[in-house]
């Protein structure tokens with residue numbers, strides 16, 4: 001018997017705040033007997049349920065989420081749909097196959113999302129024109145050189161830009177060098193997951209605000225919820241770092257809390273002073289640097305804090321504090337917009353492992369799991385979610401093989417030492433976070 005001791009806190013902040021209200025699907029009640037249950041309706045769970053429905057058109061798939069769709073990391077990320085991952089440090093000859101493997105997974109997820117957005121006409125500001133990787137300080141400039149070598153090794157299409165070219169495009173002279181990678185997309189993340197949830201095949205039953213509090217072994221498995229019980233042949237966990245509350249991945253995954261802010265919508269005069277592009281995204285080549293977007297609806301967003309905060313969101317007071325860090329970094333980049341106020345701030349929690357690996361496979365009889373993308377899970381989570389559906393159904397694909405080849409996760413000590421270890425892991429992953437690079 002596995003029980004979820006924890007709760008599922010949430011708040012109304014995030015990209016969903018910028019969208020109109022949405023009708024939430026009803027919480028699950030009563031007793032049910034189904035072949036498949038997917039727990040977690042983020043990008044991983046949505047992709048998994050969609051693929052299961054394709055593979056088993058005559059079977060019912062229950063998709064359960066503790067919160068509303070879009071309230072977790074999948075609706076709170078920065079909206080970079082990555083094709084080519086950045087691996088910090090010098091190119092390691094013995095890692096080239098691994099880089100290629102991860103990028104094949106990213107590419108598979110990007111293609112799936114592209115197709116799903118197009119086929120279902122999802123209104124989510126999808127724009128597949130790549131994005132920028134930028135360097136302001138000396139550390140990031142060193143990383144820029146590593147990154148160019150890596151892109152050349154992988155023969156990934158890219159264009160280098162100097163300070164003047166970056167300023168002309170992005171409207172800031174902070175960056176001394178940058179590279180534009182041709183593939184990759186930008187998206188409004190909450191609109192994307194809502195659109196995916198609202199276009200699920202008819203044999204998927206989505207129930208929000210339906211936390212699974214325990215899973216009892218047996219054939220069938222029994223899932224316990226506050227007002228329902230489900231008997232299922234197979235269960236797929238797409239619960240990110242909260243797998244631990246159901247007794248899975250303890251000592252292997254923790255939640256890192258990231259936070260960012262949006263300005264109000266910029267006026268045409270403000271946009272004119274901002275460079276030649278109507279929309280763009282830029283990721284810092286410094287591990288603790290800022291992630292910036294000029295969104296299609298003309299807001300600037302900046303995310304530049306990351307911390308271990310007990311795997312929970314920040315309170316309103318803590319968000320207000322972090323916003324001072326966002327403000328300082330924003331004003332340094334865009335002094336011409338120093339008077340433009342932030343309208344929203346948000347935080348989100350993402351699962352990270354000590355060695356940066358992802359989780360994929362069978363956990364125990366008839367229970368499968370995919371997740372833990374260390375801050376890069378929009379394309380990858382979609383690919384992992386699709387592949388875990390294949391794997392649990394006995395199907396073989398290149399993406400299944402690539403996901404199965406993920407490195408084993410490194411162990412972390414149990415609480416209270418876990419909190420100390422997690423603090424240092426997050427600090428070293430986002431070294432120098434909040435600093436202006």
Ligand SMILES: Cc1cc2nc3c(=O)[nH]c(=O)nc-3n(C[C@H](O)[C@H](O)[C@H](O)COP(=O)(O)OP(=O)(O)OC[C@H]3O[C@@H](n4cnc5c(N)ncnc54)[C@H](O)[C@@H]3O)c2cc1C
Pocket residue numbers: 004008039040041042043044045064065066067071072073074075076077078079080081082210211212213238239240241242243245246258259303347348349350370371372373374375376377378379380381
């Ligand atoms: C601030 C921030 C910025 C980011 N930026 C980017 C980016 O730009 N690009 C990128 O690729 N990645 C980014 N990421 C990472 C990316 O968002 C995640 O890797 C990805 O969304 C994970 O998807 P998921 O479906 O596995 O998990 P989640 O989106 O966390 O979904 C898991 C779901 O499981 C549900 N759940 C958990 N336990 C239970 C239970 N017991 N019962 C029922 N439901 C349960 C939760 O409510 C949740 O909805 C960012 C993350 C954050 C936080």
